[in-house]
Amino acid sequence: MIQDGLKEHGEPMITVSKKKMSAWSGDMLAVLVVPQADGSLHIEEPVLQTYLAKAGKSGDFSGKAGQSFLLYPDDDLPCRRLLFVGLGDKPKSREEIRLAGGLVGQKAMDIKAVTLAVAWSDVDLAMQDMGECCTEGLLLGQYRFSKYKKSIADDEKPVFLKKISFFPHEAVAACRRGVRLGEVAARAGKTARDMANEPGSGWTAEEFAVFGRGLSTKSPITCTVFGTRELRRHKMGGVLAVNQGSEGEAKMVILSYRCPRQDADTLLLVGKGLTFDSGGISLKPGAGMEDMKYDMCGGAAVMAAMAAIGEEQPEHVNVVGVVPATDNMPGPAAVKPGDIISSYSGKTIEVINTDAEGRLLLMDALAYGIKNFKPSAVVDLATLTGAVIIGLGHHYTGLMSNDDGLAAKVQEAGSRCGEPVWRLPLGEEYSKQLKSEVADLKNVGGKPAGTITAAAFLQEFVGETPWVHLDIAGTAWNFTEKSYVPKGPSGIGARTLIDLVRNWA
Structure with missing residues (x-):
């Protein structure tokens, strides 16, 4: 396709x-x-x-x-x-x-x-x-x-x-x-x-899996795809919960490139692959819902970057790409506000809002990737919050990180590619907004600092590993008007990730 x-x-x-x-x-x-x-x-x-x-x-x-x-x-x-x-x-x-x-x-x-x-x-x-x-x-x-x-x-x-x-x-x-x-x-x-422009019915979790398998046939990238059975075996309650109201099966696509160097760093890239977001039971308003086919742009960026990495075959760094993919629909079995789910890490989550689903996908992907690949650094990309558009408009991607050095590397890559990022703070005061009375965490921390509390939620699943979170909700589509950026999806993130890999040291 x-x-x-x-x-x-x-x-x-x-x-x-x-x-x-x-x-x-x-x-x-x-x-x-x-x-x-x-x-x-x-x-x-x-x-x-x-x-x-x-x-x-x-x-x-x-x-x-x-x-x-x-x-x-x-x-x-x-x-x-x-x-x-x-x-x-x-x-x-x-x-x-x-x-x-x-x-x-x-x-x-x-x-x-x-x-x-x-x-x-x-x-x-x-x-x-x-x-x-x-x-x-x-x-x-x-x-x-x-x-x-x-x-x-x-x-x-x-x-x-x-x-x-x-x-x-x-x-x-x-x-x-x-x-x-x-x-x-x-x-x-x-x-x-191209991936983002496809309708939600034309680019599903299965298409992510097909694309990943295709990369493994024409490059030195290996591809593993988890379906429902594997997701259950690995206890990935976040991905499974988001998928409960959907007709199609959820997938987690795992791509791995290994360079010749034995002592090379491993860079983990994680992209949100939500192929359509209705909001689930916390249903979104009808106006503008057609744009929710773009909610997989983080996954698209990771997939496209991995295709480039397979083509260029860098000799100095290993790269792993993980894309958890499903849609978020209000079917009869859909996860409900107030439900409590268990994550791959073992932490329990009280679902306050089913429209804050992207972080539930990412928490399992991040925890799995870190545990199994032991990366030197992690970058995740997601159209995660509308709040980032209020704060930064459509001109800067929001960046949050637990590591100044990695944040600087990503900022430089974005600058070199014409995909600028703006760093926002993180801290314990934001994490406190996620405390639940009945579970380890809530999936939302209220309206104040919504972009930051979403990142604080993800931070709970990365431990001490250097990590950058990129909220591309404002730049994945309707990005700054440029001669080389069309209306609609911008393809944001793919070139930044490629530049980051090329200049990794």
Whole structure:
């Protein structure tokens, strides 16, 4: 299913060339432009400089970040279209290049280009970063999900790039390495978006299991899937409780990658895989409930990241991904407010609100992963609370952690990927809100600091293991509008996890 979706928006062939960009022939040549200190515009190749000067003299293009100017060149250039894209004054961040790449990708779709060349000069950024981030922006900016649209007019059908050529002015080998990294990360982001875009009836716990098993057939990743029988045997009362009102069987998908090093750290990634959330007996309002198919975006991020890890096969770190998956429905056997359940860890939970179900999935997955894989660090991702949207809007993912060093690593990875996080506090004062009169814990701590008390609940199941919790409820969909982020699911988290693994030390 996801493989079909990836075919829809294509996997273009990407090359990096030492040749002159002005000699390239194809649908569109895009040149990323940095204005000089005096405001003038300059490109080394004379024929392109002529067109750039014309664009500047028109008054419609100054090289400001986000500006673009499309020309149809004469016979002195073999390309059919020439696009200038402004980068602003000496861009130094990876995100600025990613945004420019997304803009180029969108412009290519507007003119239905299938071949594209991209060039730049005078940029204060490492050439590997240039190749990586421009590739990410291009490919993610071309993302579309029209799988279920059966009556699209020919002139409205999306046309995707089939061939992309980069023309760096130096360090061609470094650019090639970056392009390769960008391809893998963009593919992961698109995969996570594909999963999230599927309807709740089209992407179920079983689809998570099928995807995981598929990874094990084409990469050195092993896949284990727990169904109802295994969940009962392991006494995973949280996953089973959430699944009680559902028709379909719950799954826990466990993916493991082992690197060649015997003394390598193990990084555990856990993603909430709630494929549709009605709220259960604590039923959600009808308005906006269709968006609850996105409640599995944490699981999608982990799955997509594990696919990339299986492809790149890092030599310095072991990675385990765990996705507990089910939907949350108000069927006749559904868990009820006031019920008391037992977790994998042995702790008992008083269910106050059945719509606070994600933490019940994660508590079993975290406890199981830590006990059985003994990781050096744990990162979990979940669309866990609406409260994080009130606090941070749709621009930052909420981060809570018991370890400053790990928190800093995740913050840096998010920054490098254009997926920013904001750290919120944890402490005993928040944990006190979870005390129950009849069980070890309540599953909610009231309205005050709802995002933090949800993390405090999860903290009860990680012990002393360094751990980061990412609440992506505000960023998994309706994320900050960007040239490479479409409306709907953003694919948030997948690229951050990949970057974290790549730079793990």
